[in-house]
Amino acid sequence: MKQIKKIGFWFLVLFLLILICLPGIWIFVSAFRPNPEILAKPANWIPDRWTLHQFTQMFSINGYVSVPAFKYLMNSVIISSVSTVIAITIGMMGGYAFARFNFKGKNKIFLSLMLARAVPGISLSLPLFILFAKVGIINTSFGVILVYVAMNVPFTIWLTDGFFRQIPKEMSEVARTDGCTRFQAFWNVELPLAGPGIGAAAIFAFLLSWNEYALASILTRTVHSKTLPIGMMDYLDEFTINWAGMCAIAVVMIIPALILTFIVQKHLVSGLTFGGVKG
Amino acid sequence: MAKVELKNLTKKYGDVVAVQNMDLTIPHNEFLVLVGPSGCGKSTTLRMIAGLEEISGGEIFIGDQKVNEKDPKDRNVSMVFQNYALYPHMTVEENLGFSLKIAKVNPDEIEAKVQDAVNILGLEDLRKRKPSQLSGGQRQRVAMGRAIVRRPDAFLFDEPLSNLDAKLRTQMRTEIKKLHQKLKTTVIYVTHDQVEAMTLADRIIIMKDGFIEQIGSPIDVFSNPVNVFVATFIGSPPMNIIECEITKSNDQIMIKLDNDILVHCPKEKIAKLADLKKVIVGIRAEDIVPVKSFSNEQKSLWAFSKAIDLAEPLGTETQLFFKLQNQEIISRMYNPRPVDVGENINFQIETNKIHFFNYETKKAI
Amino acid sequence: MVRKIFRSPVMLIMPSILAIGFVIIIPLIFSFYTSFTSYKLTRPDSLFNFVGLRNYERLIDNAKFWYAFGRTILFLAVVLNLELLFGLGIALLINKITWGQRTLRTIMMFPMMFSPILVGFQWKYIFNDNIGLLNNFLYLFGYESAIPWLIDKYLAMGSIMVAEIWANTSIFAILLLAGLLGIPRDPIEAARVDGCNSWQVFKNITLPFLMPFVFIALTIRSLDVGRAYDIVHIMTGGGPAMRTELLWTMIARIGYKDANMGFANAMSYVSIILSIAFTYYFFTKLVAARRDLGQQ
Numbered sequence: 001m002k003q004i005k006k007i008g009f010w011f012l013v014l015f016l017l018i019l020i021c022l023p024g025i026w027i028f029v030s031a032f033r034p035n036p037e038i039l040a041k042p043a044n045w046i047p048d049r050w051t052l053h054q055f056t057q058m059f060s061i062n063g064y065v066s067v068p069a070f071k072y073l074m075n076s077v078i079i080s081s082v083s084t085v086i087a088i089t090i091g092m093m094g095g096y097a098f099a100r101f102n103f104k105g106k107n108k109i110f111l112s113l114m115l116a117r118a119v120p121g122i123s124l125s126l127p128l129f130i131l132f133a134k135v136g137i138i139n140t141s142f143g144v145i146l147v148y149v150a151m152n153v154p155f156t157i158w159l160t161d162g163f164f165r166q167i168p169k170e171m172s173e174v175a176r177t178d179g180c181t182r183f184q185a186f187w188n189v190e191l192p193l194a195g196p197g198i199g200a201a202a203i204f205a206f207l208l209s210w211n212e213y214a215l216a217s218i219l220t221r222t223v224h225s226k227t228l229p230i231g232m233m234d235y236l237d238e239f240t241i242n243w244a245g246m247c248a249i250a251v252v253m254i255i256p257a258l259i260l261t262f263i264v265q266k267h268l269v270s271g272l273t274f275g276g277v278k279g
Numbered sequence: 280m281a282k283v284e285l286k287n288l289t290k291k292y293g294d295v296v297a298v299q300n301m302d303l304t305i306p307h308n309e310f311l312v313l314v315g316p317s318g319c320g321k322s323t324t325l326r327m328i329a330g331l332e333e334i335s336g337g338e339i340f341i342g343d344q345k346v347n348e349k350d351p352k353d354r355n356v357s358m359v360f361q362n363y364a365l366y367p368h369m370t371v372e373e374n375l376g377f378s379l380k381i382a383k384v385n386p387d388e389i390e391a392k393v394q395d396a397v398n399i400l401g402l403e404d405l406r407k408r409k410p411s412q413l414s415g416g417q418r419q420r421v422a423m424g425r426a427i428v429r430r431p432d433a434f435l436f437d438e439p440l441s442n443l444d445a446k447l448r449t450q451m452r453t454e455i456k457k458l459h460q461k462l463k464t465t466v467i468y469v470t471h472d473q474v475e476a477m478t479l480a481d482r483i484i485i486m487k488d489g490f491i492e493q494i495g496s497p498i499d500v501f502s503n504p505v506n507v508f509v510a511t512f513i514g515s516p517p518m519n520i521i522e523c524e525i526t527k528s529n530d531q532i533m534i535k536l537d538n539d540i541l542v543h544c545p546k547e548k549i550a551k552l553a554d555l556k557k558v559i560v561g562i563r564a565e566d567i568v569p570v571k572s573f574s575n576e577q578k579s580l581w582a583f584s585k586a587i588d589l590a591e592p593l594g595t596e597t598q599l600f601f602k603l604q605n606q607e608i609i610s611r612m613y614n615p616r617p618v619d620v621g622e623n624i625n626f627q628i629e630t631n632k633i634h635f636f637n638y639e640t641k642k643a644i
Numbered sequence: 645m646v647r648k649i650f651r652s653p654v655m656l657i658m659p660s661i662l663a664i665g666f667v668i669i670i671p672l673i674f675s676f677y678t679s680f681t682s683y684k685l686t687r688p689d690s691l692f693n694f695v696g697l698r699n700y701e702r703l704i705d706n707a708k709f710w711y712a713f714g715r716t717i718l719f720l721a722v723v724l725n726l727e728l729l730f731g732l733g734i735a736l737l738i739n740k741i742t743w744g745q746r747t748l749r750t751i752m753m754f755p756m757m758f759s760p761i762l763v764g765f766q767w768k769y770i771f772n773d774n775i776g777l778l779n780n781f782l783y784l785f786g787y788e789s790a791i792p793w794l795i796d797k798y799l800a801m802g803s804i805m806v807a808e809i810w811a812n813t814s815i816f817a818i819l820l821l822a823g824l825l826g827i828p829r830d831p832i833e834a835a836r837v838d839g840c841n842s843w844q845v846f847k848n849i850t851l852p853f854l855m856p857f858v859f860i861a862l863t864i865r866s867l868d869v870g871r872a873y874d875i876v877h878i879m880t881g882g883g884p885a886m887r888t889e890l891l892w893t894m895i896a897r898i899g900y901k902d903a904n905m906g907f908a909n910a911m912s913y914v915s916i917i918l919s920i921a922f923t924y925y926f927f928t929k930l931v932a933a934r935r936d937l938g939q940q
Binding site: 351353364367378382 | 828830831833834835836837838839840841844848849852853936937938
C-alpha cells in the first residue's frame, strides 16, 4: 500500500514536470527545425535535420533580413535596462521611506501606488497614445522607457520596502550615532545589506519591461523603437504564420529571461512575502 | 487516567542513537520529570510517547494499550510545548476548545469544560483575546488550559517554562504542582533545569546521551547520586569534585585532598578504597562548613584551613571559593560575615556526608 | 541636496509619485475627459465635442459589451480559482519532497519567465488544429480528425484558460510553498496531539497559516490580470465570432480598429475599476488574514 502511494506520488511529480516543461521545450526544438518538417503530417516527432536557418536570417548573417531581430533585441535591451535603472533608483527611495519613516496617510499612499499599478496596460494605452502623439514622443525609446519606469515603480517599492524592513533599524541607528548622516547610513549600511534584494527587484523590473506587450504594441510603430515582443508579431501574417521563425525569436526572448529568473528566484519569494503589509 | 510503560524503547537517527533501550514504568498519577543536558534524549522520549516521533525499536503502552502504531490523535495524551504552540488565529477560548471540537463533543459540554479550565487557570478576562495579545505567562497558562480540557490519560510537558523570566518561572512552577494535585493525572515533564525537576517531581529520571543515569525521588538522587554526572547535575551549586590520590602510611589509608592536606579515609570505606590508587571525592558546598576553630573530636571530621580566592555574599549565605588540587571548590557560609580575599578560613567536613566515586568508572563507591 | 532628501519621507516618495502621476494619473484624467466626448482619432476636433454621458449610455445598451464584461468576470473567476487550487496542490506536493526540492522549485518557476505574448504564441502553436502538438499527440492514439481547439466556439475559451493557467499557476505555487515552509512546526504537532487527523490539521492549522500567502498571491496576480489581453490577442484575437472577446480585447478593437476613442475610454474605465477592485479586495483580505494570525 505504502509502495503504491509512493509510486503514485512520483508519477504525479513527473506528470507535473512534463506539463511545465514540455511547451517550452517544444518551442526550443522547433526553432532549430526546418519549416517543412514542422508542417509534416503525420507529425515528425524526432527531428531529422537541425538547422540554424531562422537564426542566421534573423541576425542577417547571410545578408538577407526577414525580420530585423537584432535591432529589436537592441531596442529591448536598451529600453529594459534604462527603465530598470531609473525605476529602481526611484522605487528604492520610496521603499526606504515606507520602511523607515512614519508619516500621515502612509498606508493609504502605499495602497494607492499599488492600485495605480493595477491599471491594465491596454486601458492605459489609449490616452497614452494620444498624449504621446501630441507631445511628440510616440514611437521613441524615451516614451516607452518613461512608461516602464512608472509601471515598475510601485512593485519596486513593494519589494524594497520588504527588504529594508528585514534589516534591523538599529543598524542604521548605530551608524548615525557613529557620525553618519541619514544618507550615509543608508548608503554605507542599509543599501549593501539590502543589496541582493534590490538586485532581485531590479531583475523583476527588467523582466516586466522585457516581456511587456500591450503598451509597447501601441506606443512603438517602427523598427526604430519596436521591442522583441512586438517584433515577434512580424512572423504573424493575417493568414500564415512562420512557425519556425516565431519559435526562433521566442528562444531569443526567453533565454535572457531564463537566466535572470534563475539568479533572482531566492530573493524574489522573500521579497514578495514580507513586503508591503503594515496591518 | 492511566499508567505509561516504555519497554526497550530506542530511537536512532541514522547511526546516531538518541534514546537507547529505555525501560520505564510510570504509575498512574505520578509526576515524573525527565532531566538532563540538551541532546540527552529526554525530549525525543517525550515526543515518542506523544507519537510525534517514530519509534526505532521497543514498545510504548498507555493504559494497557500498545500505542506504537497509533497516531498522536488516538493516544489521548496532551502536550504543552516549549513555545506554547498556541493557534495564533484562534481566540483563547477557541484554543481551549479546539481539541474537543475536533472530537465532536457537543457545544454545551465544550463550553462547560472550557469554563472549567478558565476557572482553574484564572483566564476569565482573556477569553476573547488572541494569543498575540497575551503576555508570556498568560500564553503559558492557555497552553496548559488546552491540555487540561481534554482530561487526557497523561500530560506531557516539553520544557514548558524555559521561555519565561525567572520570577514567572517560579510562580508557574507552583501552579503546575498545584494543578497536578488537583487533577490527579500522570504527568511526564521534560526540563533541563534541575531546580524544576527537584521541586516538581515525584520521581526524577536523569538522562545523558540517550541513557538513563539514575531514577529516584528528588531526595534520593540528591543524597545518593550513583555517579559523578548525577552528582554534579543535581544540586546548586554543583557538588564539588576533587580527584585525590590515596596513600598508605603506617597501615593507615590516607586521602590527599591537597598538596599539604592529608585526611584519614573514613572507616566504613577503608575496605573499598584500600586497593585503589586514586579516587574522586565529592562534597556538597553546604557540607564544607567554615568554622571559627576546630573542635576537639576531629576523628569523624576532615578539617583544614585554606586561603579564600573569592567571596560572594548572597544575603542568607556567602559562597566562599578556594582551590583544592587546583579545582575550584565552593563552600557555603550560613552565618555571613564580611570575608576578605586571601583570608585563611578553617573548614571542616563531616565524613558521612562525603561521596566517593571510582576514578575510572565514575560510579559511586 | 541628497542629505535633505533623505531626511524627509515626502521627498523620498516624490519621484515615484511624479512618475506615476505623469504616466498613469494624468493620462487617466485625460481619458476620463475624453470618455465624455465623441473623440475619434480620425477627427481631432471632435476632442472638444462634449457629449455628456452618451458613451456610458451606449455602453449600458451595448449587448456585446455586457457579454464581454460577463465573460471577463467568468474568465477571471475560473482562472484565479483554478490557479489557486493547482498552485496549492503543487506546493503541497513539492513540500513533501525532501530530495531535489530546490531544483524542482526552480523548474516550477519556469512559466513565470515567459512573456504573456510568448505564452499565447506557444499555446497557439500547441493548440493548432493542423500542426499542433496536442492534435499530433492525439493522432497517435487514433483521433485522426483534427480537433479545432482555437476555432471551435466552445473549445477556444477553454484553450485560452489552459494557457493562462499554465502561465500563472507557478506564482501561486511558489508563494504558497514559501508559506508552507514558514509554518512553525509546533502548532501542527499540538493539533496532532489534540486529536486532529491529517485533513483536520490541514483545515484548521495549515490553511489559516497559509491564508496571508494566498492573498499575497492573489494581490500580485490581480495586478496583472490585464495581461491576459496579450494571450487572447495572439491566440484568437477575440474570435471565433467574438466568443473569446474579453473587455481588454474589445477596448483595443474599438479604440484602434474602429478609432472610436471616446467609447473605448468609457470601456477602459470599467476595466480599470474592475482591476482596481480586485486588487483592493485581495489586499484588504491580506491585511485581515495577517491580523488574524497576530502578525504586525
